Amino acid sequence: MRKDWNYSSMLVTLIKGDGIGPEITESLKKVVSSLKVDIEFEEINAGFSVFEKEGVYIPKALFDSINKNKIAIKGPITTPIGHGFRSINVELRKKFDLYANIRPIKAPGPLDLKFDGVDMVIFRENTEDLYAGIEEMVSDNEAHSLKIITREKSERIIKAAFEYAMANNRNKVSVITKANIMKLSDGLFLDLARDIAKAYPDIEFEELLVDNTAMQMVINPERFDVIVTENLYGDIISDLGAGLVGGLGLMPGVNKGKDIAIYESIHGSAPDIAGNNLANPIALLLSFCLLLEDIGEKDKAKALRGAIYETLKDKKNYTRDLGGFNTTTGITDTIISFLGENNG
Numbered sequence: 001m002r003k004d005w006n007y008s009s010m011l012v013t014l015i016k017g018d019g020i021g022p023e024i025t026e027s028l029k030k031v032v033s034s035l036k037v038d039i040e041f042e043e044i045n046a047g048f049s050v051f052e053k054e055g056v057y058i059p060k061a062l063f064d065s066i067n068k069n070k071i072a073i074k075g076p077i078t079t080p081i082g083h084g085f086r087s088i089n090v091e092l093r094k095k096f097d098l099y100a101n102i103r104p105i106k107a108p109g110p111l112d113l114k115f116d117g118v119d120m121v122i123f124r125e126n127t128e129d130l131y132a133g134i135e136e137m138v139s140d141n142e143a144h145s146l147k148i149i150t151r152e153k154s155e156r157i158i159k160a161a162f163e164y165a166m167a168n169n170r171n172k173v174s175v176i177t178k179a180n181i182m183k184l185s186d187g188l189f190l191d192l193a194r195d196i197a198k199a200y201p202d203i204e205f206e207e208l209l210v211d212n213t214a215m216q217m218v219i220n221p222e223r224f225d226v227i228v229t230e231n232l233y234g235d236i237i238s239d240l241g242a243g244l245v246g247g248l249g250l251m252p253g254v255n256k257g258k259d260i261a262i263y264e265s266i267h268g269s270a271p272d273i274a275g276n277n278l279a280n281p282i283a284l285l286l287s288f289c290l291l292l293e294d295i296g297e298k299d300k301a302k303a304l305r306g307a308i309y310e311t312l313k314d315k316k317n318y319t320r321d322l323g324g325f326n327t328t329t330g331i332t333d334t335i336i337s338f339l340g341e342n343n344g
Contacts, residue, residue, distance in 0.1 A: 012291070013065040013072035018329075019046050020271025020279035021075025027332040028288060033085065034336045037300050042069060046088055047077040047269075055089055066096060073291060074280065074283060076269040088192035089264075090133065093126050098255035098262060099124040099153060100160050101234060105241035107307065108250055108286060109312025111322075118244050120224040121170070123161040124234025124254055126149070128153050131231045149185040149230065161228035162200045172204040173197070176213050176229035189230055196282035213237060217244065235274045238266070248319040249279075252286035254294075261294065263287040273320070277327040280319040282308055283335045285335070307338035 016025045032039060033161070044062045048307045049059045066072050079087040092098070101124040107113060134146040153159035165173050167208070175193040177186040190207060196304025199204035208216070210233045216223060217237065221244050242251040248267035254261045265283035273279060287306060311317045319331055326334075 002139060009328055010295075011042055011069050012041050013062070013069045014043045014165045015047075015062065015072060015074035015077075016043065016045050017075030017269060018078040019076060019271040019274040020071050021047075021077070021269060022275065023274070023328050024265065024281040025075045027328055028284050030332055031304065031336060031339065032288070034339050035300055044091075044184060046074075058091060063095065065099055066092075066260060069293075070260050070275045071286060071291065072260075074262060075286070076267060076271045077084055078271065085326060090131055092262060093255055096257050096260045096262070097127060098257040098260065099125065099127050099240075100157055100256040101253065102164075102256060102290075103191060103229075103238040103241070103251065103266060104290075105238070105251070107189045107245040108247075108282065109282050109309045111246050113245060115244055118221045118241075119223070120241065121164065121226050122234055122238045122241060123157055123164070123226065123228040124238065125153060125157040125231050126227070127231075129231035131235075147182070147185050147292055149186065149188050152191045154230075155196065158189075158196050158228050161226050162196060165203050166200065169225050170203070170205065172225040173200075174208055174213075174224060174227050176204045176208055176210050176233055177232070178210050178316070179207075180209060186230070190343045193228070195340050210237070214240060217241060227311045237275055242266070247321055248283065249319070250282050250286070254282055254287065254290050254291055259289075259306065263291045277329055278320050280321050281328055281332055303339060304335075307335045307341075310338040310341075311335050 014025060016022045029041065042065050044065050045125050046058045046062050049210065103122045105118060105120045105122060107118065111197045128148045129152060130145055130147050132148045133147065135143060137143050138303060161173050175190060177190045178343040179186040179190040193207065214237060216294060217240055239248065244246045251266050254263050262288055267283055268322060270279060289304050291299040311331065317326050317331055317334050
């Protein structure tokens with residue numbers, strides 16, 4: 001946790017989201033109750049389900065709650081593909097200047113994986129690049145999208161990655177760009193990374209092109225430690241990383257700014273299985289572990305991680321995304337049973 005973050009309240013904004021969101025957030029609430037941690041949830045939703053009832057995708061009450069509590073945790077929110085409203089996730093990140101999207105890539109249990117020992121953390125700039133959403137139709141046959149890279153926003157995400165590496169005994173930071181083609185925008189990001197790296201002589205620094213990175217991640221992912229990159233590249237390679245360690249149903253994430261953080265499961269809303277008690281809640285539970293660590297409840301986070309690890313030892317506990325037949329409530333109950341053993 002950065003030293004200038006001030007979490008003064010244990011009241012946490014809870015955004016259930018769309019699709020499977022209400023089911024996995026219900027799982028979260030049951031686990032938190034069993035964990036006996038001094039946190040209360042203030043539930044205010046956003047997304048398509050809210051629009052259907054209230055005519056807005058993000059109610060003012062949600063903005064007010066996040067401003068007040070400084071911490072939020074959210075389930076997945078539906079974003080239409082190719083049409084419709086803009087991503088609510090992007091809107092929240094821009095509204096609260098949540099410039100650092102941080103995604104740890106590490107298997108949470110003894111899964112059958114191609115690679116052992118994958119343990120990387122991806123720092124993704126979260127507020128600009130092509131995700132700034134500046135697009136226009138020049139004609140019926142031509143559309144333009146503007147890529148924005150600035151010194152200020154690039155410097156702060158790169159410094160955050162190096163500071164994290166120093167604080168967590170990490171050995172290397174890899175900066176990922178396509179500066180051989182986008183010489184000005186990606187070139188600026190790379191040049192800034194080179195300059196900033198000089199202030200951290202104890203941290204190994206390397207620079208890679210994003211296409212080579214994708215290849216290296218599926219050939220030799222153990223080579224990566226901390227990765228820092230631009231918005232679009234980070235979105236893509238973090239999903240690739242998730243595939244190396246069990247899938248999106250197991251991957252936590254957090255969006256951080258100067259004094260506000262929104263923790264989230266990084267998978268989609270999965271409307272095809274919503275309401276059927278089939279969703280895997282582990283990604284959201286692991287995101288809550290990140291929250292616990294950031295507010296100083298490291299023992300509680302360790303206990304929950306341990307319960308998840310024990311649960312994943314037995315394939316009969318696997319949900320459908322892991323190749324099993326367990327239910328949301330079933331895997332939640334199993335985690336809680338192990339939590340009793342680890343939370344003494």
